[in-house]
Amino acid sequence: MSLVLVKHRLPPVWDGQRVKWDKFEPSPKTFICPPPPPSRCDCGSGNAPLLASGAREPKPGEMFASTKRVMGRFGRWLERPTLVPAWPLRDLFAFRCPDCKADGVWDMRTDEWWTLGPEDYGPQGSERPIEREWSGGLFDLLEES
Numbered sequence: 637m638s639l640v641l642v643k644h645r646l647p648p649v650w651d652g653q654r655v656k657w658d659k660f661e662p663s664p665k666t667f668i669c670p671p672p673p674p675s676r677c678d679c680g681s682g683n684a685p686l687l688a689s690g691a692r693e694p695k696p697g698e699m700f701a702s703t704k705r706v707m708g709r710f711g712r713w714l715e716r717p718t719l720v721p722a723w724p725l726r727d728l729f730a731f732r733c734p735d736c737k738a739d740g741v742w743d744m745r746t747d748e749w750w751t752l753g754p755e756d757y758g759p760q761g762s763e764r765p766i767e768r769e770w771s772g773g774l775f776d777l778l779e780e781s
């Protein structure tokens with residue numbers, strides 16, 4: 637009997653939404669979109685990172701605001717607001733260091749850069765860390781240390 641450990645290539649879920657990642661490819665020579673990652677990895681590697689894009693699946697029942705054309709009176713087309721079912725959006729870009737294999741992800745939706753840790757590769761994927769403000773209590777200080 638063998639034990640098979642499943643490790644995800646990249647976070648299967650991003651902030652609660654399932655993600656379909658492409659395979660890692662060498663970085664293109666010129667960047668138009670997305671912008672280049674930080675020029676050097678923490679490991680000191682100066683080699684160009686591998687790049688993979690990810691498409692976020694919409695949440696069940698998620699809708700987008702849109703417009704639809706309807707024929708108005710006098711034969712004129714009018715734009716009317718409507719809701720349409722959401723579709724996957726390719727707005728995550730992962731950069732992998734070719735030397736130490738560290739991954740960073742640029743979230744286009746929030747324009748934030750994240751360095752991934754081991755916890756991000758589990759079945760729950762990557763969740764935004766909970767940010768708390770210090771309320772001035774000793775308990776908060778003890779919890780953070």
Ligand SMILES: [Zn+2]
Pocket residue numbers: 677678679680681733734735736737738
């Ligand atoms: Zn590295």
